[in-house]
Amino acid sequence: MTQRMYIDVHVVQTVPPANLNRDDQGNPKEAIYGGVRRSRVSSQAWKRAARQHFDARAAEPDRATRTKRIISELSTRISRNTRLDREEADRISTALLAQLGLSQGKKAGDTAYLLFYGNAQLDAVGALVNDRAADLAALDDKALAEAVKELPVAEHFQAGHPVGVALFGRMVADIPKLNVDAAVQVAHALSTHETQLEFDYYTAVDDQNEKDETGAGMIGTIGFNSATLYRYATVGFAQLTENVGGDTEAALDALDRFVDSFALSAPTGYQNSFAHRTRPSLVAVVVRTDQPVNLVSAFEEPVAAEAGIQANSARRLAEEHLTATQVWGDTPLYSAASHTFTDRERRTKDTVETLTQAFGEPVSFTELRTTLRTRIATALGDQA
Template identity: 45%
Template sequence: MTNKNLYIDIHVLQTVPSANINRDDTGAPKKALYGGVTRARVSSQSWKRAMRLRFNQEDHDDAGLRTKEVPQLLRQALKAAAPALTDEEIAAKVDAVFSTAKIKITKDGQTGALMLISTGQLKKLAQYALDNEALDKKELTKLFKGEQSLDLALFGRMVADNPELNVEGSAQVAHAISTHEIVPEFDYFTALDDFKPEDNAGAAMLGTVEYNSSTLYRYANLNFQEFEANIGGRAAVSGALSYIKEFLLSMPNGKQNTFANKTLPNYVMVTLRPDTPVNLVSAFEDPVKSNHGYVEASVKRLEQEYQDALQFVDAPLFTAVVGKTNGEVGEQQANVNGLLDAVGAVLKKAVSDENDLDQAN
């Protein structure tokens, strides 16, 4: 495990056409007031959810489940490990695990709140309950915090009933905001009744949907040292690269069928820093103004902010860029795979150097 701090910053500029990918309580696209003007906003929670769904699609064994049905999942794990057990015996063991771990189960047999848990944790908990008549709270705590899935190691977990089971997330995802001011627009729609065409003079249904278009600045970071500790040192580099890839390629799917607005990043910058993560959103505190697109001007602002930040923080260990660049920032990569390979090589070297140092000491 690396002893030195190492932070991975991910900066993305991405255009999104007419869309409503993340709604507020009124059904309107979420917004933010920044720099004195209204911006499009996509919450970090919705983007993390989109990333977790991609983790599940890419690797079922390394993705957790966030659910209230953890007792039911443990019952299934116990049944798989010991098919001869009766339902009553399984229920007694599940009750023993959760009561000893100080996690309340409702009358419906659920946890009181959503709980993120990995498949590995469920298997270990089931085996421990089978092997031990008397359960130990400290051992259960270790099992609830060990064998962390990729998403659990990244995003953490809060257990209100027993804070000892909390997992501090190693990743941070910012709310995405537009680099420019947006003006909300409205789509007026009507729906016709195919079975009763005579009723269509006034339309069978009508309404409006609010939407906007934007060029988003998206930012996320990863504390690689914390991530290594959470994941247990296993495949930390590949896990970090998966995090970068899924952040780049995921997108919340609100109103996706209506707008088909799945786009890809226009520009990506990934930076490895030894001192502190740096969100460069201040590049857009003064909103970009343009009548012929926002991407080029936004890239110029972002790269200038990257240079300006060097007045306050150490020079990055490494920076890689994909997309049309306006300055001399980092190593230009032809595509995302090239970027991941370059970042992975630096991470592997950092881990190897630290391991060599540990062995020498």
């Protein structure tokens, strides 16, 4: 069994005026932390952004899908592979997936909840009937259900998980056999400083207005704020390895893709209105063998609202990591950081020195990922 190993990913990222993740009023989500109001982006929003980022870079069979329309998705595959009409394919799909015991949704053909599965997994289920689809379609509903009940439908959802399912897990409350324990935990992103909700009052002019017409064709408001965010995620490597069938190389690939996608992704809320995409100013990774450690306590006292918030935030994070290692006697297996700060500027020199003390000499993001993989592989080899 793979030894207990956790890969903590710490990110400091400044976002301009934006509404990345809205609440039920349409305004940016917020939270009270350290006695002041902070900008917040929910863990679910950033997990989805990360999943979409690495899915976009994967082959179609390696992608994961989360939907209530799994019957329709399976029907599409059966119809495409067998040339059955859609109605016949729907009947076979319904009979196959009935084995899972999925609760039916309010809309015909939908499940009661979103089901997270791999495209290759559903392809394999569809392939179970490729050679006998026409014969199955000729049966009545009762005979069809009997004919497919021994096919290994559930087994295909219990193995061969794509990266998305292996990382983020799957919870199906009433069908425990379909559950996959998540290998990743993602914290809500919080601003390192106090933020204020602002509103953009906008108007849109009708381009076809007559010359003597005045006024706007539409008026509205959008809530926004700007913030330097602390983002944190941790990967349990043992759980990840188990989720990919014990394949260490596959787990290392999944970890590498996750670090890349978590660092470079962003939720897309109102992106056309704000063009808010930025890159992190700091990405630090720490490999631990005891437990994951979220360093958000570095910002319990909010960073002062002055120039250099992101540099001060990065320095605070490094100081918190140093304090944690000194007080608790932590000895990380590996730590490294990639950042944009330079010691050639007086206002960031202290930040660079503290980051180097905490995480070592800065490396490029590519080198950080490469070295991370090598160090984990070496540690696993030493264990073996």
